[in-house]
Amino acid sequence: MNYKDKQVLIVEDQRPFLLLLRGLLNSMGAIEVDTKGSAEQAISLCKKRKYDVVIVDLHLGADRKNGYEFIEELRIRKLVKPSTIFLLISADSARPVVLGSLERRPDDYLIKPFSQAQLKTRISRAWNKRQFLLPVYSAMAEENWEKAITECKSKMAAASPFHRYCLQLLIELYWKSGTPENAFALLSSQSEETSALWSLIALARTHLQMNQYQKAIDTAQRILQSNRFNADAYDILAEAQNKLSQGEQALSSIKQAIKLSPYSLQRHFTACAIARENEDFVLAQDSSLSIWQLSKRTIHQDIAHWCSYIRSILDAAEHAEEKKAKNRFQQEALLFMQRGKHDEVLQRIKGEFDLDVYEQVVHARMCALDGKMMDAKRNLAQSQKTIEEKYEEYPLPFVPDSLKVMYDLGEFDDALALIELMKHQGVELDPNGQHLMETEKARSEEKQKLYLQFNREGIGLYQEGKFEQAKDAFYLAQQYAPVNTGVALNLLQCILKILEKNEKPEPLLVKECRRVYKLIEDVPLQKQHQEKFDELKDDLFNYIDDSGKS
Numbered sequence: 037m038n039y040k041d042k043q044v045l046i047v048e049d050q051r052p053f054l055l056l057l058r059g060l061l062n063s064m065g066a067i068e069v070d071t072k073g074s075a076e077q078a079i080s081l082c083k084k085r086k087y088d089v090v091i092v093d094l095h096l097g098a099d100r101k102n103g104y105e106f107i108e109e110l111r112i113r114k115l116v117k118p119s120t121i122f123l124l125i126s127a128d129s130a131r132p133v134v135l136g137s138l139e140r141r142p143d144d145y146l147i148k149p150f151s152q153a154q155l156k157t158r159i160s161r162a163w164n165k166r167q168f169l170l171p172v173y174s175a176m177a178e179e180n181w182e183k184a185i186t187e188c189k190s191k192m193a194a195a196s197p198f199h200r201y202c203l204q205l206l207i208e209l210y211w212k213s214g215t216p217e218n219a220f221a222l223l224s225s226q227s228e229e230t231s232a233l234w235s236l237i238a239l240a241r242t243h244l245q246m247n248q249y250q251k252a253i254d255t256a257q258r259i260l261q262s263n264r265f266n267a268d269a270y271d272i273l274a275e276a277q278n279k280l281s282q283g284e285q286a287l288s289s290i291k292q293a294i295k296l297s298p299y300s301l302q303r304h305f306t307a308c309a310i311a312r313e314n315e316d317f318v319l320a321q322d323s324s325l326s327i328w329q330l331s332k333r334t335i336h337q338d339i340a341h342w343c344s345y346i347r348s349i350l351d352a353a354e355h356a357e358e359k360k361a362k363n364r365f366q367q368e369a370l371l372f373m374q375r376g377k378h379d380e381v382l383q384r385i386k387g388e389f390d391l392d393v394y395e396q397v398v399h400a401r402m403c404a405l406d407g408k409m410m411d412a413k414r415n416l417a418q419s420q421k422t423i424e425e426k427y428e429e430y431p432l433p434f435v436p437d438s439l440k441v442m443y444d445l446g447e448f449d450d451a452l453a454l455i456e457l458m459k460h461q462g463v464e465l466d467p468n469g470q471h472l473m474e475t476e477k478a479r480s481e482e483k484q485k486l487y488l489q490f491n492r493e494g495i496g497l498y499q500e501g502k503f504e505q506a507k508d509a510f511y512l513a514q515q516y517a518p519v520n521t522g523v524a525l526n527l528l529q530c531i532l533k534i535l536e537k538n539e540k541p542e543p544l545l546v547k548e549c550r551r552v553y554k555l556i557e558d559v560p561l562q563k564q565h566q567e568k569f570d571e572l573k574d575d576l577f578n579y580i581d582d583s584g585k586s
Contacts, residue, residue, distance in 0.1 A: 037160045039065035043085065046071045047078045047092040047106065048125075053148075057091060060152050075101035075109075082115040089159060090116070094126035101333045104299075107142060109335040118173040121162040125150075168198050172205060181213040200234075207238050216245035233263060240272045252276040267297035274310060283314035291319065294326075301330055305467040308348070312471060317352040324348035324468065332381045339389045340433045342382060344468040346373055346398060347437060354405055366402055373398060389433055393422050397437045404444040409519045414559050416441045420450075421560040430457055436469035443476045446517025448484040450562075451477075487516040491523050494530070503533045524555040525568050532575050546579050553580065 044066050048054035054071050061069050070085070072078040075096050090110070094103040101109070103124050110116045124142040127149075143162035146154065166173065169191060175184035188209060192202040203226060210219035219242045223235060240255035253276045259269040270293035278286035290307045297303065304323040311320035324345040331341050346369050353365035376382050377391055400415035416438065423434060435458060442451040455473070458465075465473060494509030510527040517523055531545055531552070553576065561569060 037163050040067055042066060042068070042088040044069045044089045044091070045078060045081065045085075045087040047073075047075060047090070047096065047103070049073050049093065049096045049100075053093075060155055061091075063152070064156055075103070075106035078106065079109060079115065082110055086115075086117050087120055088117075089121055089123070089163070091123045091125060094124055094128065099333075104142070105334045112335045114177065118177045119166055119170050121159070121166050123155075123158060123162065165198050165201060168196055169201065169205065172202075172209075176209075181209055185209045185213065204234060204238070207242070211241070211245060216242050220246065233259065233266070237266070237268050237272075240269065244272055244276055247279075249276040249279045253280075265296055267293045267300075267303070270296065271303060271306065275306065278310045278313065283310075286310050287314055287316050287319065294323070298326065299330060301327055301334075301336060304330070308344075308468050309471050312351070312475065315355060317348070317355055321345070321348040321352055327468070337381070337385050338433075338466065339382070339386050340466045340469060342376060343394065343433050343437065344466065347440075347468070347472065350398070350401055350405070353402075362405070366405070369398065369402075388427070389431060390422075390426065393419050393426075394434060394437075396422070397434060397441065400441045401437060401444070404441055409445060410555070410559075412441060413445055413447075413519050413521075413555075416445065416447075417560045420562075429461055430454070432458075432463055432465065432469075435465060436472045439473055440476055443480045446483065446487060446520045448480070448487055448517060448520070449522055451480075483516045487513050487520070487523070490516070491526065494523075494526060498526070498530055498533075503530050503537075506530050507534065519555055521556060521559070521561065521565050524552050525565060525572070528552045528556075528576065529568070529572055532572060532579075535579060536575075541579055549576060550580050 039061070044061055046054060046057050046061070046069065048057060048071070051073070054073070058069050058071055066089075070081060070087075072081060073096075075092070078092075090107075092103040092106055096102055096106070103126070107122050107124065121143040123144050123146060125146045125148060127147070143166060144158045146158060169188075171187040172184050172191060175181075175187055185206065188202055188206045192199060192206065196202075203222070207219045207222060210216060210222070219238070223239050223242065226235070236255055236259045240252050240259065243249075243252035243255060252272055256269040256272040256276070259266050260273075263269075270289045274286045274289035274293060277283075277289060287310060290303070290310050293303055294307060304326045307323040308320050308327070311317065311323065324341075324347070328341040328345050331337050349365050349369040349372065353362045353369070356362040356365060373391075373395060396415050396419040400412045400419065403409070403412035403415060419434075420438065423430060435454065439451055439454060442448070442454070455477075464470065490509045490513035494506045494513060497503075497506035497509055507527065507530045510523055510530055513523045514520070514527065528549065531548055535541055535545055535549075556565075556569060
C-alpha cells in the first residue's frame with residue numbers, strides 16, 4: 037500500500053500518543069497527516085477534506101463525542117468517501133466497550149499498545165478489502181440496493197481472500213432490500229460456512245425477518261451454547277420470544293443483551309418496546325434514559341428522546357399500585373423537566389421547541405392521571421392553542437404526549453386530526469413515540485368506536501328533528517368521552533332545542549345546561565368549536581344565570 041498519496045486523519049485527545057501515531061504514519065510513508073484532539077474539531081475538518089484513512093481513539097474526553105459516535109456521524113452525514121477506511125483504537129478492552137465499538141462497524145479495531153507492524157498490517161488489510169468491495173460500498177452509499185447486490189454477486193464470483201466478507205455483505209443487502217428469503221437461500225447454499233458464528237447469527241436474524249420465530253429462537257440458543265456472551269443472539273431471542281408472547285423470557289433476554297453491550301441505541305429502543313408491551317415500566321424508564329444519554333452527543337440527538345424519558349416516568353406513575361409511588365414518579369418527572377431548563381445540551385439542540393408549552397402538556401397528563409379531567413382539558417387546550425399560534429407546522433416532539441392526553445380525555449376527533457396532520461406533514465415519530473401512539477390508539481379503539489357510533493347517531497336524529505332521541509344518543513356518547521368538547525356542544529345544542537319547544541323551562545334540563553356548560557367553560561376552543569358555541573351562547577345564557585356561568 038502506497039501511503040504517499042493518501043490523506044490521513046488522526047483523532048486523539050492524548051497529545052503524546054497523537055504525536056506518536058503521526059510519527060508512525062510518517063515513517064510508513066504518509067505525507068498528508070492531519071491531527072485533531074476532538075471529534076467536534078475533526079468533523080469541521082471533514083466538511084472541507086475527504087480522507088482516505090481515519091484513525092480515531094474511542095475515548096475523546098468526558099462529555100465529548102467519542103470515537104464510534106464520530107464514525108457514525110461521518111457516515112450518516114456522508115462526510116467521507118465510500119473508499120475511506122476507519123480504524124478505531126482504545127486502551128479499554130472491557131467487553132461492553134469492545135462490543136459497542138464493533139457494532140459501529142469500523143474497518144478494524146486495535147487495542148493499545150500496538151506496534152508499527154501491527155498498525156501497518158491492519159491498515160493494509162482494511163484498505164485492500166475496502167478497495168476490492170468499493171463498487172458495492174459506492175452503490176450502498178447511494179442506497180441503490182439492487183445495484184449493490186449485483187456488484188456484490190460479481191465480487192463473490194471473483195477469486196479473492198474476501199469471499200466471506202462478500203457473503204456477509206450480500207446477506208445484509210438482502211435484508212435491506214426486504215428479501216430475507218434470498219438471504220436464507222444463500223446461507224443454505226454455503227454448507228462450509230453454516231457452523232461459523234457469524235453464519236448462525238445471520239441465519240437467526242433471517243428467520244426473524246421471515247417471521248419464523250421459533251426457528252430464530254432455536255438458532256439463537258445454538259449460538260449461546262458456544263458463546264454465552266453474544267449480545268446479538270440475545271437480541272434475536274428477545275424479539276422472537278416477544279413475538280410469540282413469551283414476555284418474561286423476552287424481558288430476560290433483552291436485559292442480558294443490554295448487560296453485555298449497553299451502548300446500542302437500537303437495542304434500547306427494542307428494550308423499550310418489549311418492556312412497554314409486557315408492562316415492565318422500570319426497564320422502559322431505564323432504557324429511555326439510556327437513549328437520551330447515548331444520543332446527546334451523536335448525530336441521533338433529538339429532543340424527542342428527552343421527552344420520551346419524561347413520558348416513561350409518567351407511564352410508571354400511571355401503572356403504580358400505590359399512591360405514594362405514583363406521586364414519587366410524578367415528582368421525578370417534574371424535577372427532570374425543571375433540570376432540562378438548565379441542561380446545556382438540551383438548550384443547544386431544542387431549536388424552536390418550547391419547554392413551557394411541553395410542561396403544560398405534561399401537566400395535562402398528570403391531571404388526567406389524578407382524575408382531574410377538566411384541569412387536564414384546560415392545560416391541553418391551552419397548549420394546543422399556543423402550538424397552533426406559534427408554529428406553522430406541528431412540532432413532532434409534542435405529538436406523543438398530546439395524543440396520549442387526547443385519548444385519555446376522549447377527545448378522539450382531535451387525536452384523529454393530529455394523526456392525519458402528521459401524515460400530511462410526512463413525518464414519523466421516533467420508535468418510542470410511535471409505539472405509544474399505536475398502543476394508545478389500540479387501547480382506546482373500542483371506546484372511540486362507541487363514541488363515534490352514538491355521536492353520529494345523535495347528529496342524524498338531531499337533523500331529523502328528533503331532539504329527545506338525539507339527546508339520549510349524545511348522553512351515550514358522553515359515557516365514552518365524558519369531557520369531549522364536540523359531543524358537549526352537540527348535547528348543549530340539542531337541550532336548547534328541547535327547551536325552546538317548552539313554554540316553561542324544565543328545571544332538570546336547565547340543570548343539564550349548566551353541567552354541560554362546565555365542560556367548555558374557560559377552555560380555549562378550536563375555531564370550529566368556538567364558532568358553534570358563539571351561535572349557542574345567547575340562547576344558553578337566557579336559561580342559566582351568572583352563578584351557572586361561574
